[in-house]
Structure formats: C-alpha cells, structure tokens
Amino acid sequence: AANVFDHNLLSGCHVVITAGPTREAIDPVRYITNQSSGKMGYAVAEAAAEAGARVTLISGPVNLPTPTRVHRIDVVRADEMYDASMAVVGEGCDVFIATAAVADYRPTITSDHKIKKSTEEIHLTLVKNPDIVAAVAAHARRPFTVGFAAETHDVITYAQRKLENKHLDMIATNDVSGENVGFNSDNNALTVIWPGGHKVLPLAAKRQIAKQLIELIAIRYKR
Numbered sequence: 001a002a003n004v005f006d007h008n009l010l011s012g013c014h015v016v017i018t019a020g021p022t023r024e025a026i027d028p029v030r031y032i033t034n035q036s037s038g039k040m041g042y043a044v045a046e047a048a049a050e051a052g053a054r055v056t057l058i059s060g061p062v063n064l065p066t067p068t069r070v071h072r073i074d075v076v077r078a079d080e081m082y083d084a085s086m087a088v089v090g091e092g093c094d095v096f097i098a099t100a101a102v103a104d105y106r107p108t109i110t111s112d113h114k115i116k117k118s119t120e121e122i123h124l125t126l127v128k129n130p131d132i133v134a135a136v137a138a139h140a141r142r143p144f145t146v147g148f149a150a151e152t153h154d155v156i157t158y159a160q161r162k163l164e165n166k167h168l169d170m171i172a173t174n175d176v177s178g179e180n181v182g183f184n185s186d187n188n189a190l191t192v193i194w195p196g197g198h199k200v201l202p203l204a205a206k207r208q209i210a211k212q213l214i215e216l217i218a219i220r221y222k223r
C-alpha cells in the first residue's frame with residue numbers, strides 16, 4: 001500500500017550500487033568529468049539499506065555523506081569503478097544498480113607533468129572507457145542488473161535500446177532537459193522500463209523516488 005515501506009523487502013540481499021561521476025585525468029591538475037552530483041545513487045543506496053539489504057556503494061568523487069549501514073568504496077576513474085565492480089560481482093551479489101555517470105571517454109595519454117601553455121591549438125585524443133553495467137550483465141555470476149539513462153530527447157526510445165543492448169533486467173530513465181529533474185536537483189521523475197512492462201514514477205523528492213524504485217526492483221527480482 002502507499003506510504004508503507006517494507007523494511008524486510010531486501011533482507012538477505014547484497015545490493016551493489018555505482019554512483020556519482022568519474023574523473024579522467026588529463027595531467028596532474030586537470031581532468032574530464034560531468035555534472036553528476038551522486039544524489040540519486042546515494043538515495044538509492046539509502047533506500048536499499050532501509051529495505052534491509054546489505055549495501056555496497058561504489059562511488060566516484062562526490063560531496064555527500066555515506067548513508068547509514070552502507071559500505072562505501074571510493075574510486076576516481078572509470079577503470080577503477082570497473083575493477084571495483086568486477087571484484088564485488090565476482091564474489092557474488094544479488095542486485096547491481098548502475099546509477100553512476102561514467103565518463104564515456106578518457107584521455108589516451110595522461111601527462112605526468114602539468115601541460116604547459118604553448119601553441120594556439122592543442123589536441124586531446126580520447127579512448128572509450130569499458131561499459132561497467134554491460135560487463136556486469138554479461139558476467140558468469142550475473143546479478144539482477146539495473147541501469148539508469150539520463151536523456152535529453154527521445155527518452156523512452158533510447159532507454160529501451162540500452163535495456164536491450166546491455167541485456168539489463170530493468171532501466172530507470174529520466175529526462176534531464178527540464179529544470180526540476182536530474183543532476184544536482186533534489187527531485188527526480190523516472191520512467192522504469194523492463195522487458196514487457198514499465199512504470200512512471202512522477203516528480204518527487206529523490207529519496208521518495210529511490211524507495212519506489214527499490215520496491216519495483218524487489219518485485220521484479222523476486223519473480
């Protein structure tokens with residue numbers, strides 16, 4: 001029923017969550033990153049813990065306190081987030097929720113000294129980072145795997161494509177083109193899609209949205 005959150009919903013489950021941005025170094029003082037605040041991922045970690053799960057939060061650099069009863073592993077680069085994720089999935093976990101805004105590309109070369117200003121134009125070559133959630137979904141010890149997709153247009157079409165291409169069990173998608181959702185906001189609205197169904201979670205506080213998402217995950221995971 002509405003407003004009744006079951007505190008044993010995920011008891012006995014190990015839930016692993018990636019959150020925040022990653023940071024890809026250009027040189028010792030410069031890096032490439034994105035607008036992720038980590039708030040949604042931290043809210044999901046908190047909600048999973050409140051649902052009785054054992055929670056591991058693999059976090060990029062964010063400015064947020066660790067939720068109560070959550071084990072946090074700090075990483076900086078996408079390849080570190082990948083390694084940490086493969087390590088916990090390799091040990092066995094039940095649910096993996098990829099909320100992180102992983103940098104899609106990293107500089108091909110990271111200079112070990114500060115790059116000096118010289119010519120009028122310089123070129124930065126980037127190489128694609130590994131897809132963490134796709135690797136989790138392809139793992140021999142595959143957990144119930146949930147992705148996120150922040151899109152600015154054709155939201156449902158792109159999310160559906162990611163669900164299929166990455167072989168996910170579920171994807172939570174939000175339209176970040178508006179002003180009241182996504183990134184640094186305290187509110188969010190999600191459309192949650194799985195093979196054969198979907199549910200709209202209307203605009204609400206991220207903590208509230210996170211609880212509803214955890215409920216949906218628990219229902220689909222236990223089927």
Ligand code: CTP
Binds near residue numbers: 131133148
């Ligand atoms: N993701 C990931 N590893 C990456 C890139 C993305 O685990 N290297 C995960 C995100 O955490 C999210 C999902 O994949 O759960 C979708 O991320 P998104 O950036 O929306 O999709 P991409 O596949 O990176 O495609 P694009 O950015 O081009 O839309």
Ligand code: CA
Binds near residue numbers: 102103104
């Ligand atoms: Ca991306």
